[in-house]
Amino acid sequence: GILAGRRAIGASLLFLEVEDLDAIARRVPKPTDVIVQRRTTFYGSTEMIVRDTAGNAVIFAQVPS
Numbered sequence: 001g002i003l004a005g006r007r008a009i010g011a012s013l014l015f016l017e018v019e020d021l022d023a024i025a026r027r028v029p030k031p032t033d034v035i036v037q038r039r040t041t042f043y044g045s046t047e048m049i050v051r052d053t054a055g056n057a058v059i060f061a062q063v064p065s
Helices: 021-027
Strands: 013-017 033-040 046-051 057-062
Touching: 021 046, 021 057
Parallel strands: 013 057
Antiparallel strands: 033 046, 046 057
């Protein structure tokens, strides 16, 4: 799963709804562990998932308007 891996112990998942996913993606620093570059969910949200340095998964989601 998303929280699996070498830093998974105590890891959390954070879901953030954003207005412009492309703008967020441009600001992600190069060494960031990108778990999912981009996906569209069954409910129409476009998401990007990254892992922070503490092992937490952060989901940035742009929902349809």
